[in-house]
Amino acid sequence: xxxxxxxxxxxxxxxxxxxxxxxxxxxxxxxxxxxxxxxxxxxxxxxxxxxxxxxxxxxxxxxxxxxxxxxxxxxxxxxxxxxxxxxxxxxxxxxxxxxxxxxxxxxxxxxxxxxxxxxxxxxxxxxxxxxxxxxxxxxxxxxxxxxxxxxxxxxxxxxxxxxxxxxxxxxxxxxxxxxxxxxxxxxxxxxxxxxxxxxxxxxxxxxxxxxxxxxxxxxxxxxxxxxxxxxxxxxxxxxxxxxxxxxxxxxxxxxxxxxxxxxxxxxxxxxxxxxxxxxxxxxxxxxxxxxxxxxxxxxxxxxxxxxxxxxxxxxxxxxxxxxxxxxxxxxxxxxxxxxxxxxxxxxxxxxxxxxxxxxxxxxxxxxxxxxxxxxxxxxxxxxxxxxxxxxxxxxxxxxxxxxxxxxxxxxxxxxxxxxxxxxxxxxxxxxxxxxxxxxxxxxxxxxxxxxxxxxxxxxxxxxxxxxxxxxxxxxxxxxxxxxxxxxxxxxxxxxxxxxxxxxxxxxxxxxxxxxxxxxxxxxxxxxxxxxxxxxxxxxxxxxxxxxxxxxxxxxxxxxxxxxxxxxxxxxxxxxxxxxxxxxxxxxxxxxxxxxxxxxxxxxxxxxxxxxxxxxxxxxxxxxxxxxxxxxxxxxxxxxxxxxxxxxxxxxxxxxxxxxxxxxxxxxxxxxxxxxxxxxxxxxxxxxxxxxxxxxxxxxxxxxxxxxxxxxxxxxxxxxxxxxxxxxxxxxxxxxxxxxxxxxxxxxxxxxxxxxxxxxxxxxxxxxxxxxxxxxxxxxxxxxxxxxxxxxxxxxxxxxxxxxxxxxxxxxxxxxxxxxxxxxxxxxxxxxxxxxxxxxxxxxxxxxxxxxx
Numbered sequence: 001x002x003x004x005x006x007x008x009x010x011x012x013x014x015x016x017x018x019x020x021x022x023x024x025x026x027x028x029x030x031x032x033x034x035x036x037x038x039x040x041x042x043x044x045x046x047x048x049x050x051x052x053x054x055x056x057x058x059x060x061x062x063x064x065x066x067x068x069x070x071x072x073x074x075x076x077x078x079x080x081x082x083x084x085x086x087x088x089x090x091x092x093x094x095x096x097x098x099x100x101x102x103x104x105x106x107x108x109x110x111x112x113x114x115x116x117x118x119x120x121x122x123x124x125x126x127x128x129x130x131x132x133x134x135x136x137x138x139x140x141x142x143x144x145x146x147x148x149x150x151x152x153x154x155x156x157x158x159x160x161x162x163x164x165x166x167x168x169x170x171x172x173x174x175x176x177x178x179x180x181x182x183x184x185x186x187x188x189x190x191x192x193x194x195x196x197x198x199x200x201x202x203x204x205x206x207x208x209x210x211x212x213x214x215x216x217x218x219x220x221x222x223x224x225x226x227x228x229x230x231x232x233x234x235x236x237x238x239x240x241x242x243x244x245x246x247x248x249x250x251x252x253x254x255x256x257x258x259x260x261x262x263x264x265x266x267x268x269x270x271x272x273x274x275x276x277x278x279x280x281x282x283x284x285x286x287x288x289x290x291x292x293x294x295x296x297x298x299x300x301x302x303x304x305x306x307x308x309x310x311x312x313x314x315x316x317x318x319x320x321x322x323x324x325x326x327x328x329x330x331x332x333x334x335x336x337x338x339x340x341x342x343x344x345x346x347x348x349x350x351x352x353x354x355x356x357x358x359x360x361x362x363x364x365x366x367x368x369x370x371x372x373x374x375x376x377x378x379x380x381x382x383x384x385x386x387x388x389x390x391x392x393x394x395x396x397x398x399x400x401x402x403x404x405x406x407x408x409x410x411x412x413x414x415x416x417x418x419x420x421x422x423x424x425x426x427x428x429x430x431x432x433x434x435x436x437x438x439x440x441x442x443x444x445x446x447x448x449x450x451x452x453x454x455x456x457x458x459x460x461x462x463x464x465x466x467x468x469x470x471x472x473x474x475x476x477x478x479x480x481x482x483x484x485x486x487x488x489x490x491x492x493x494x495x496x497x498x499x500x501x502x503x504x505x506x507x508x509x510x511x512x513x514x515x516x517x518x519x520x521x522x523x524x525x526x527x528x529x530x531x532x533x534x535x536x537x538x539x540x541x542x543x544x545x546x547x548x549x550x551x552x553x554x555x556x557x558x559x560x561x562x563x564x565x566x567x568x569x570x571x572x573x574x575x576x577x578x579x580x581x582x583x584x585x586x587x588x589x590x591x592x593x594x595x596x597x598x599x600x601x602x603x604x605x606x607x608x609x610x611x612x613x614x615x616x617x618x619x620x621x622x623x624x625x626x627x628x629x630x631x632x633x634x635x636x637x638x639x640x641x642x643x644x645x646x647x648x649x650x651x652x653x654x655x656x657x658x659x660x661x662x663x664x665x666x667x668x669x670x671x672x673x674x675x676x677x678x679x680x681x682x683x684x685x686x687x688x689x690x691x692x693x694x695x696x697x698x699x700x701x702x703x704x705x706x707x708x709x710x711x712x713x714x715x716x717x718x719x720x721x722x723x724x725x726x727x728x729x730x731x732x733x734x735x736x737x738x739x740x741x742x743x744x745x746x747x748x749x750x751x752x753x754x755x756x757x758x759x760x761x762x763x764x765x766x767x768x769x770x771x772x773x774x775x776x777x778x779x780x781x782x783x784x785x786x787x788x789x790x791x792x793x794x795x796x797x798x799x800x801x802x803x804x805x806x807x808x809x810x811x812x813x814x815x816x817x818x819x820x821x822x823x824x825x826x827x828x829x830x831x832x833x834x835x836x837x838x839x840x841x842x843x844x845x846x847x848x849x850x851x852x
Contacts, residue, residue, distance in 0.1 A: 034109055041148035041157055050201025051241060054208075055157060061196045061208070062147060065104050065111065067154030073116060075240045075384070076102040077375055078168040081209060082234040085224030085693070086365035088177040091234075092389055094373045096173050101378060102239060103138075104158075106146075111158045113142035118378045119264050121277065128267040141167050163237055164194050164210045170233060174214065178222050185221070187214040187231060197234060205240035205353035224364055224693055240353045242377050243384045245284050245299065250380045251505065252515045253278035256526040256624045258442040258472065258536040259505050260374070262381040279381035279515075281374065282440040285506050287333045294329065297336045301386070301438075306350060307342045308360040309390065314341075316424040317358065317390070320431030324439065327494055327502040337435075356438075357387045364693040366393035370430050372437030386438040388431065398426040401477060404598040405605070408577055409479055410486065414584050414598075422489065429490040432471040436498065440505060445554045446537035447473040447497060453560045453569075455487075456480075462487035467559065469533050470497035474556040476608075481573050496533040500525070527629040532561070536624065544615060547724030551622040552615040552639065552647075557608050564616070564647055567609035571654050574606045575662065582667050593674040596703060599667070607712055610655045614716045616647035617747060618725035618732070638732040641742035645750075652754045655709075655716055658768040663705060671703040710773050717781050720747065723792030730794045748800045751778060752807070759811040759829075764818035767825045779808065779832055783839040802840075809836045 045057040053064035077099055083091045103114045117136045122128035142162025149156050166189050174187045193213035200207040214231040222228045253261035260281035267275065289295035303321055305314055318339045328336035342348065342357075350357045373387040402418040450469035455461045456478050467478040468491060477489050504525045509518040528534040537554035552563070560566045578599065585595040619639035625632035654660050676695050719725065726744060733741040755778045758767045767775070785793060785801035812833040820826045 035146045035156070036148045038148050038150035038155065038157070048199060048201035048206075050206050051204055052201070052206045052239065054160075054199045054201050054206060056199075061160040061199060062157050063144070063160050063206075064155055064157045070104055070106055070111070070154075070156070073101045073103055073242065073379075075242050075375075075377060076100050077236075077238045079236050079238075080168070080170070080173075080233060081236040082232070083361070083363070084178070084222045084231070084233075086363040086367055087222070088367040089173065089233075090361055090363070090367065090371070090389060092359055092361075092373065092387070093371065094375060095371070096170075097168055099375050099378055104144075106156070107143065109146050111144045111146060111156060112140055113144060113162055115139040115141060121264050121266050122268040126268065132267060141165070160196070160208060163208050164191065164196070164212065165189075166212070167237075168235055170212065170214070170235060174222075174231075174233075185216045185218045187216045187221070189213070190215045200349060200351055202349075202352045202354070205238055205351075207351045208237040208239075210235045210237065224691065236351065238351065238353060240384070242379070243284070243382050245382075247286065247298075248284045248380065248382050249513075250279040250382070250515055251282065251518060252522070253280045254504075254522060254526045256529040256536060256626065257501060257504050258444050258538055259440045259501065260381075260442055262376065262378060280440060280505060281376045281381045281383060282505050283383045283386070283438075285328065285333060285336055286508065290332070290508055290510075292332070294332050294334050297328070297333050300335060300338055301356065302338045302340060303356050303358055303387070304340050304342050304350070306357055306359045309358065310360070313395070313427065316427035317431050319424075320428045321358075321435050323428070323432060323494060324435055324502075327499050328506065330499055331503050331507040333506075353385055356385055359387065359389050360392060361389050362392045366391050366396075369394050369397065370434045372434040374438055374440070383438075383440065388434045388438065390431075394426065394430055395423060398423050400597075400601060401426075404601045405577070406477065406479060406489065408580065408584060409573060410482055412482070415587070425488065425490040425492050428492045429471070429475075432491065432494070436470075436472050439502070441472050441498075441501060442536075442538045443474070444470045444472040444497060444536050444538065445474065445542050445556055446535045446551075447495065448475055448555070448559050448563070449535070449553045449561045450496075450532040451560060453562065453566065456560060457485040457487050459485075459487045464493065466491045466493050466495040469495040469535070470501075471495060472498070476557045476559060476605075478559060479570075479573075481569065481576075497536070500528065500534050501536075523626075527626065529625045530623065530629060530631040530633065537622075541622070544719060547722040549615070550618075550620040550724075550728060552612075552619045553621065555612060555615065558612060563612060564643075564650060567612055568650065571606060571609050574602050574609075577602050578661070578663055578667065582664070582670060591674045592670050592672050596671040596673060599671055599703065603708065606654075606661065610651075610660075610712050611715060611719070613647035613650040614719040616644050617720045618728040618742075619644065620728060620732075620735075636735055638728070638736050638738075638741055640738065641740050641746065644742045644746075648750050648754075651716060655713060656754050656774060658771050660709065660770070661705065668702065668705060672701050673698065706769060706773070709770055710777070713774050714777055717777060721781055721785065721797075723790050723794075726794050726797045727792065730796055744794070744796050745800060748804055752804055756808065756811060759815045762818060764815060764820045764825075766820065766822050767828060772825075772828045775828075775832060779805075779835060782808070783835065787839055787842055805836050805840055809833065809840060812836065 041057070042055070045055045048054040048056075052069065055062040055064060077094060078097050079092055079094050080089060080096070081091050083089050101116045101118055103116050105112045105114055116138050120132045120136050122132055142165060144158035144160065144162050146156050146158050171187065171189065178184075178187070190213040195211055197209035197211040198207075199209065212233050212235055214233055216229055216231070218228065222231060225231060253259065261278040262281055264277040264279070265275045266277040283301050284299045285301065286298045287295045288298040305317065309317065321339050322337060325334070325336050328334070342350070348355075350359070368389070369391050371389045373389060374383060375385040376383045399418050402422055403414050406422070407416050408414050447468040447470040451461075451465070451467070455465075456467055457480055462478065467488060468475045471491050471494060473491070475491050478487055479489065480486050504522060509521045512518040512521070529536065537551065541549055541551060541554035542556055543549045555563060558566060581595060581599060581602075585598055586592055587594075616639055621633070621637040621639060623633045623635050623637075625635075675697070729742065729744040729747060733743060755775055758765060758771060782801045782805050785797055786805055789798050812829055815829050816826070816833065820829065
């Protein structure tokens with residue numbers, strides 16, 4: 001719990017509109033050329049007294065800094081305090097800018113607002129510290145004119161107008177989230193129409209709200225606004241004293257344990273191989289009496305449920321947060337976490353930094369389900385404030401999952417009301433995960449590998465251990481066809497990894513007085529990585545888009561220790577649901593858009609498993625275990641060829657086949673949307689102004705399944721043929737003693753046999769549409785590898801692509817001579833042959849620098 005301060009009352013001033021570019025009152029009321037005397041300035045001014053004193057005078061805002069507060073490091077957060085109704089710009093979101101140190105330093109008749117650099121450290125007062133101060137620059141974000149000075153105390157009063165500037169870099173936030181189209185006009189800050197909103201002073205922090213005006217000429221850029229050209233974003237500055245509990249000791253991080261870390265370079269010791277210093281991010285959680293086996297928390301973490309959260313959802317949310325107490329009881333701390341309702345007290349304010357708040361967020365298009373907000377001292381890693389943003393769309397997502405997937409699979413219907421328990425379990429899974437982040441825990445995307453399919457089908461097992469080893473997984477619904485047993489659908493309990501990590505991150509190490517003295521005990525705990533229950537792999541381990549991710553066991557949205565087998569079951573189940581969709585939806589008198597919505601939900605499930613097998617191709621099993629850890633495997637083990645072949649066969653069946661999704665014409669003819677033009681359909685310029693959130697019709701009335709499958713095929717090709725994957729296939733045989741390791745040639749051989757099999761049919765047969773598209777896409781891949789390979793592409797891949805183009809030319813010529821039975825197939829083969837011939841006759845291009 002944050003430090004208790006009694007008798008604190010927050011004063012809130014709602015200011016009248018004040019133009020931001022009004023001339024600063026640099027001389028207060030004196031009318032002279034410099035700062036006014038303190039007593040002169042404060043006449044007629046209104047004070048809000050807290051950590052700093054906020055002054056209001058003549059419609060302007062000022063800050064008073066005591067002499068001791070100059071050259072003093074405060075902690076500052078800057079967050080949006082309003083949203084745009086969706087698109088990732090959400091009120092209260094701390095993710096746009098990390099916690100910063102802020103320092104106020106006198107600069108003549110002004111005070112510089114500086115952000116010191118905390119990430120390069122040495123002993124206090126040492127020569128190395130003096131060198132750091134000269135070697136690493138600070139950031140200056142504002143220069144505030146001094147308007148008054150107190151000669152007797154050394155206090156200064158400064159104009160707060162620099163806080164109306166874009167210190168958050170909101171321009172980039174808006175551009176990234178709202179300017180999806182390249183032709184849109186970015187928002188720019190309009191200082192003339194920006195002003196301060198409420199200001200607040202508390203014992204441990206002060207709050208300034210900047211109501212910033214942003215303008216754009218684009219009428220549809222953020223069309224949840226009454227006028228998208230004029231956007232007012234409220235930005236909250238929260239300035240606080242750093243935590244000073246006096247009993248917090250940083251803990252050194254370990255790459256085997258999934259907890260956030262704060263990274264520094266230390267220059268106090270030159271006899272090191274690596275200057276990195278990593279402290280974990282955590283709450284100051286300690287037992288009040290360490291001599292007892294169980295005692296209450298000394299610094300309890302108290303969450304407040306905002307009064308914006310609907311009453312009916314509060315019990316489940318509360319239960320999920322409090323479930324973490326079980327992990328702390330295991331290490332001797334009781335009542336570690338508490339949840340209270342927001343008090344009915346006008347002096348209580350969620351911006352008071354002493355309060356950790358659970359907040360409800362409404363959006364017209366949900367951009368998240370829930371999001372943790374974790375703030376910590378950037379010098380030590382000690383958390384001082386946490387919270388969770390909770391999307392109002394969580395119940396809607398649960399309803400869609402129940403109606404479109406679970407009810408028809410398990411009960412053969414889609415009419416039964418969603419059970420309250422299913423919604424409660426959804427809340428439990430969601431809030432358990434975000435509370436874990438509040439405690440410093442990172443994602444763990446290898447947690448699904450801990451359990452077998454049989455265990456996940458056993459409700460007695462899942463109710464005790466969960467459906468993954470950790471709540472920090474992105475686990476999908478644990479759903480099995482009706483002829484299987486069925487465990488819990490969601491992760492409703494802490495898993496073994498969660499207990500393990502809380503012990504490692506929070507348990508006291510008796511006798512240790514420095515972080516280094518804790519290491520023997522912590523190393524012994526972390527050495528369990530090779531046990532599937534305690535493995536950890538995080539966000540960097542699922543970076544498949546750039547090829548960095550390599551271990552197919554680290555995956556989002558999969559289950560069981562055999563994800564390929566699990567996917568095969570899921571694909572068959574999803575196809576079965578599609579086959580019965582016409583019979584079940586829409587209900588009598590309902591529009592067909594409901595059936596389209598259900599189909600898109602099922603298609604999303606299908607797509608996930610269609611892509612998962614690509615992560616096995618060129619894959620490596622990676623171990624974080626250290627030398628000497630029990631049962632440790634080598635850090636890098638190429639995925640066996642048989643497992644990669646098994647993955648490729650799933651691709652061949654569920655993505656590359658002539659008809660990977662056997663959807664009937666009767667179903668496709670139903671998948672339309674509902675027309676709701678209303679007033680101002682966008683297709684008629686100058687006629688009304690109907691926003692896209694109200695009506696955004698797709699170009700086609702039907703659902704383009706051919707295009708959707710083509711996109712998934714393109715994604716698979718891009719994944720398997722990116723340079724880092726090809727490099728791993730080249731290196732694989734050198735990194736294992738397996739004489740049958742997969743080679744680069746295997747991938748090319750498998751692809752050719754799969755993609756171009758129709759070219760060898762005698763007599764020639766029709767090549768279906770999806771296969772024609774796939775052949776064209778793969779031919780383009782080969783041509784790109786042969787003529788203009790991306791940087792880092794192995795030379796062997798370029799050579800194999802050229803060889804396969806030569807072979808393809810022969811196959812196409814032979815196929816033309818065989819005379820296909822239809823004109824479209826003949827035209828396709830002829831066109832493909834022309835492209836291959838052109839590529840083979842193109843001049844040789846030297847590979848770019850960095851070619852592997």
